[in-house]
Amino acid sequence: xxxxxxxxxxxxxxxxxxxxxxxxxxGFVLESSGFSSxxxxxxxxxxxxxxxxxxxxxxxxxGMLGLLFFSLFGWIDLSxxxxxxxxxxxxxxxxxxxxxxxxxxxxxxxxxxxxxxxxKIDALVFIGGLFLGVLIFGLGYDIWExxxxxxSMGDPKVSESLGxxxxxxxxxxxxxxxxxxxxxxWAETKWPREEY
Amino acid sequence: MTKLKELKKTKYLNPYVxxxxxxxxxxxxxxxxxRGLGASGAIKSTVVTGMIAVAPAATENxxxxxxxxxxxxxxxxxxxxxxxxxxxxxxxxxxxxLAGRLKLKVEHSPGITSRRRLIFALAGGVLFGFGSQLGxxxxxxxxxxxxxxxxxxxxxxMMAIFGTAFAFAYVFRKNWI
Amino acid sequence: MKAQNLLALIxxxxxxIIAAVPPNTTKPYKLTAGELLAEVNTRSQYVTPETVADMxxxxxxxxxxxxxxxxxxxxxxxxxxxxxxxVADLLSDKYTEILDQGVKMNVFYSNGTIAANExxxxxxxLGYSNNFVLEGGLNYWFDSIMNPQKPDxxxxxxxxxxxxxxxxxxxxxxxxxxVQAAVDxxxxxxxxxxxxxQKKKKAAGGC
Numbered sequence: 001x002x003x004x005x006x007x008x009x010x011x012x013x014x015x016x017x018x019x020x021x022x023x024x025x026x027g028f029v030l031e032s033s034g035f036s037s038x039x040x041x042x043x044x045x046x047x048x049x050x051x052x053x054x055x056x057x058x059x060x061x062x063g064m065l066g067l068l069f070f071s072l073f074g075w076i077d078l079s080x081x082x083x084x085x086x087x088x089x090x091x092x093x094x095x096x097x098x099x100x101x102x103x104x105x106x107x108x109x110x111x112x113x114x115x116x117x118x119x120k121i122d123a124l125v126f127i128g129g130l131f132l133g134v135l136i137f138g139l140g141y142d143i144w145e146x147x148x149x150x151x152s153m154g155d156p157k158v159s160e161s162l163g164x165x166x167x168x169x170x171x172x173x174x175x176x177x178x179x180x181x182x183x184x185x186w187a188e189t190k191w192p193r194e195e196y
Numbered sequence: 197m198t199k200l201k202e203l204k205k206t207k208y209l210n211p212y213v214x215x216x217x218x219x220x221x222x223x224x225x226x227x228x229x230x231r232g233l234g235a236s237g238a239i240k241s242t243v244v245t246g247m248i249a250v251a252p253a254a255t256e257n258x259x260x261x262x263x264x265x266x267x268x269x270x271x272x273x274x275x276x277x278x279x280x281x282x283x284x285x286x287x288x289x290x291x292x293x294l295a296g297r298l299k300l301k302v303e304h305s306p307g308i309t310s311r312r313r314l315i316f317a318l319a320g321g322v323l324f325g326f327g328s329q330l331g332x333x334x335x336x337x338x339x340x341x342x343x344x345x346x347x348x349x350x351x352x353x354m355m356a357i358f359g360t361a362f363a364f365a366y367v368f369r370k371n372w373i
Numbered sequence: 374m375k376a377q378n379l380l381a382l383i384x385x386x387x388x389x390i391i392a393a394v395p396p397n398t399t400k401p402y403k404l405t406a407g408e409l410l411a412e413v414n415t416r417s418q419y420v421t422p423e424t425v426a427d428m429x430x431x432x433x434x435x436x437x438x439x440x441x442x443x444x445x446x447x448x449x450x451x452x453x454x455x456x457x458x459x460v461a462d463l464l465s466d467k468y469t470e471i472l473d474q475g476v477k478m479n480v481f482y483s484n485g486t487i488a489a490n491e492x493x494x495x496x497x498x499l500g501y502s503n504n505f506v507l508e509g510g511l512n513y514w515f516d517s518i519m520n521p522q523k524p525d526x527x528x529x530x531x532x533x534x535x536x537x538x539x540x541x542x543x544x545x546x547x548x549x550x551x552v553q554a555a556v557d558x559x560x561x562x563x564x565x566x567x568x569x570x571q572k573k574k575k576a577a578g579g580c
Binding site: 142 | 204222229234243249283291299304317322323330335340346373
């Protein structure tokens with residue numbers, strides 16, 4: 001059955017319309033979870049507010065479990081779902097640069113749009129920075145194409161790389177995440193901050 | 197303290213509830229379009245459009261624009277992520293309006309000036325924008341969506357982002373606490 | 374109850390279930406039985422030996438012959454340029470790219486047509502296009518192309534044209550008959566059109 005657009009159950013234009021609807025859901029949940037506030041987002045790195053960690057991992061696990069169960073019931077063909085390709089050097093280097101941007105700017109791209117939508121000027125400036133960053137990447141593409149394209153591994157699954165089945169890896173991830181949530185709750189009582 | 201905590205609870209969604217809801221949105225995206233959520237892709241589309249509009253000749257041979265054309269085709273603005281990001285703006289606005297959080301302001305720690313906050317926001321944005329292109333996706337597109345489909349790259353990017361942010365947290369502590 | 378504990382209470386059993394059950398690896402069938410029957414009835418999966426011979430002689434790059442017999446039989450004899458995909462290995466992932474594509478015209482062949490038809494039916498059910506079956510199989514290939522029978526003198530002209538073509542094609546492909554005419558003078562039947570971009574591509578992603 002799914003993915004609907006790949007199996008031609010819906011047309012390309014319906015797909016774009018649904019993208020808009022899904023985006024509304026995405027933005028609504030991000031904002032109501034508090035992701036429109038950079039201080040809340042940055043809180044995870046100082047232990048005073050771990051909402052990012054909780055929302056992020058709960059969402060990843062819910063999405064993963066949903067996909068695995070949908071596949072089990074035959075509702076979605078996972079071989080047609082996009083799996084992000086892995087280029088190890090650029091994934092690590094890109095991640096490091098993004099991490100630096102995160103701790104300096106206090107937002108990530110999705111949350112900055114959320115923040116901007118409720119009037120955060122710092123979020124708007126961050127978005128300006130995003131455009132500039134992408135433009136710099138685009139203009140100097142020839143310079144970093146080497147590292148960008150290096151080390152292609154296709155689109156492996158982390159479960160395959162570890163030699164586990166998807167389900168067993170999923171269970172491990174759940175256990176790890178729940179343990180992290182315990183630590184997060186503890187950290188919030190250890191380094192409390194007043195409301196902002 | 198307890199009073200403040202209660203206030204916090206009423207203000208924002210419980211993070212676990214928010215997480216489950218976000219996971220369901222992610223699942224819906226995969227079910228409908230066979231792909232996860234994302235944000236920086238929409239920025240890339242806009243930048244590519246801008247580059248083509250400003251200097252069509254120069255972009256003809258640009259590897260960056262070429263790679264984008266190869267993977268998307270058609271108008272760069274008529275892509276899934278562009279429409280999804282328009283939805284994010286609307287969704288965020290609705291949520292903010294319902295909770296009474298619509299307010300034009302520069303949010304920063306009381307210890308720093310607005311100016312400093314904005315400079316760091318811009319610098320962070322530039323880094324994040326650049327990194328998201330190099331890493332083939334940002335926190336939502338690569339880390340969150342990648343983790344849901346168990347992509348190795350998604351996990352690596354996620355660990356690199358959060359690991360680096362943790363490692364440098366001490367350096368930038370003045371900005372936040 | 375604290376939300377955290379409630380979450381654990383829901384996620385852990387779900388995790389246990391998903392870890393315990395084997396993953397769903399079935400490939401869903403895309404055509405209904407009726408749709409497939411309709412296609413079988415039109416016999417549209419067949420290509421004639423003449424078409425294949427013509428494409429072979431002209432080195433048509435879109436033709437890809439797929440030998441669905443066992444690898445032993447393939448070793449002993451195969452048509453020029455054929456690849457070997459035994460029916461037993463048809464669903465192997467390594468062949469998906471060959472079978473599910475929108476550029477080439479795949480022609481299955483076996484000694485008769487049974488094995489080739491089996492391969493065609495399965496790939497068709499999976500929703501793949503551009504796969505065809507060599508009419509009559511290798512046996513008919515030998516009778517018609519490699520050792521064509523001269524038609525009776527009373528036969529209509531078309532029969533003679535066909536004979537000439539077969540004979541010259543057979544010769545060009547290493548058969549026994551002497552060359553009589555230029556190979557490309559008559560292409561007896563048109564080849565079926567390859568449907569481009571029928572393949573269901575993975576959704577494009579990227580942030």
